[in-house]
Amino acid sequence: MKKKLTALIFAVLMMTFGLAACGDSSASDEETADNTAVTFVLDWTPNTNHTGVYVADKLGYFDEAGLDVEIVQPPDDGAEAMVASGKAQFGVSFQDYLVPAYAGPEKTMPITAVAAILQHNLSGIMSDKDLGITSPSKMEGHSYATWELPIEQAILKQCVEADGGSFDNVELIPESIDDEVAALKAKQVDTIWVYYGWAGINAEIKDFPINYFAFKDIDPAFDYYSPVIIANDQFLADNPDTAKAFLEAVSRGYEYAIENPDEAADILVEANPEIDAELVKASQEYLADQYQAEASRWGVIDGERWNAFYEFINEKGLAEEEIPMDVGFTNDYLPAK
Numbered sequence: 001m002k003k004k005l006t007a008l009i010f011a012v013l014m015m016t017f018g019l020a021a022c023g024d025s026s027a028s029d030e031e032t033a034d035n036t037a038v039t040f041v042l043d044w045t046p047n048t049n050h051t052g053v054y055v056a057d058k059l060g061y062f063d064e065a066g067l068d069v070e071i072v073q074p075p076d077d078g079a080e081a082m083v084a085s086g087k088a089q090f091g092v093s094f095q096d097y098l099v100p101a102y103a104g105p106e107k108t109m110p111i112t113a114v115a116a117i118l119q120h121n122l123s124g125i126m127s128d129k130d131l132g133i134t135s136p137s138k139m140e141g142h143s144y145a146t147w148e149l150p151i152e153q154a155i156l157k158q159c160v161e162a163d164g165g166s167f168d169n170v171e172l173i174p175e176s177i178d179d180e181v182a183a184l185k186a187k188q189v190d191t192i193w194v195y196y197g198w199a200g201i202n203a204e205i206k207d208f209p210i211n212y213f214a215f216k217d218i219d220p221a222f223d224y225y226s227p228v229i230i231a232n233d234q235f236l237a238d239n240p241d242t243a244k245a246f247l248e249a250v251s252r253g254y255e256y257a258i259e260n261p262d263e264a265a266d267i268l269v270e271a272n273p274e275i276d277a278e279l280v281k282a283s284q285e286y287l288a289d290q291y292q293a294e295a296s297r298w299g300v301i302d303g304e305r306w307n308a309f310y311e312f313i314n315e316k317g318l319a320e321e322e323i324p325m326d327v328g329f330t331n332d333y334l335p336a337k
Contacts, residue, residue: 035068036242041079041091042071046272047198048283049092049117049227051264052254052291052298058267059256061249067242080230084109089235090246092117095224095309096151102310102328103319110233113225113329115247115299117254118197118290121216121226125156126194128184129209133191136218137165142190145175145183152193154316159218181208195226197290201283224309225301228329236333243333247299251335254291254298261288297337301329 079091216223257264
């Protein structure tokens with residue numbers, strides 16, 4: 001459900017921004033007919049993380065806000081590069097992806113998280129129930145499909161060792177897996193980092209018994225924001241009313257999905273008929289309670305939780321330079337309600 005970026009892609013991302021920084025990101029606010037053109041770039045193939053945006057499009061919320069929104073797939077160098085360059089005004093990212101953008105005394109990329117799509121990090125480790133891997137320490141002696149990313153492995157190491165295990169005894173297998181259930185059934189690997197709202201629900205509907213533990217339940221620092229909507233900084237500065245109108249419409253879309261998960265699932269499938277309708281329906285039902293959770297409104301980002309994750313990154317030396325606190329997010333463009 002979430003495409004992990006390799007170190008190479010991060011490097012390309014930075015090069016892309018460097019080449020595009022001299023461009024005119026404010027040109028994104030050009031008028032098309034009576035509506036303002038806005039490009040929204042996904043992080044991966046369409047899924048239930050994105051439902052609210054598709055609902056806003058289908059039900060005319062964007063049109064009511066005076067917007068002509070184009071939803072596009074990400075380029076090879078990621079949504080972050082496309083938003084930073086101004087080729088898209090908004091996109092989907094993840095707080096852990098944004099580490100290279102915020103490390104150092106000044107931002108290295110002009111992007112800001114403007115809304116939390118989900119209130120909590122729903123990722124964790126999934127395994128075949130028969131293996132008995134009910135906690136991180138029990139990953140010892142078993143294989144794990146790794147993206148070979150320092151932040152990814154540091155999070156897992158912290159979880160294993162906090163549970164009394166040794167990360168050195170986990171077999172790391174470089175592997176990128178699209179169908180987690182199929183990989184576990186085939187015993188391709190023993191454990192996989194998954195996003196429960198998609199892969200865990202897929203295991204449920206396929207009646208495949210699993211064990212699962214969430215990272216946020218191991219360490220509060222890992223309850224970071226995953227995923228978020230990001231925006232181009234220059235666009236925000238030049239077009240604050242347009243940004244607010246966009247997020248107002250998107251908020252309505254997610255609020256609709258919370259109240260009407262079955263109908264919202266139909267809208268997502270109608271727009272993307274290639275995706276598994278049964279999985280979308282079940283995932284949508286699960287995420288209806290997760291989009292806003294206990295927050296006062298959809299999209300709000302809590303500064304303490306945002307900072308806690310970057311404090312972990314700083315403590316472990318996982319960024320080239322220290323990440324300042326309270327950098328990289330804002331709630332200023334969300335509806336006040």
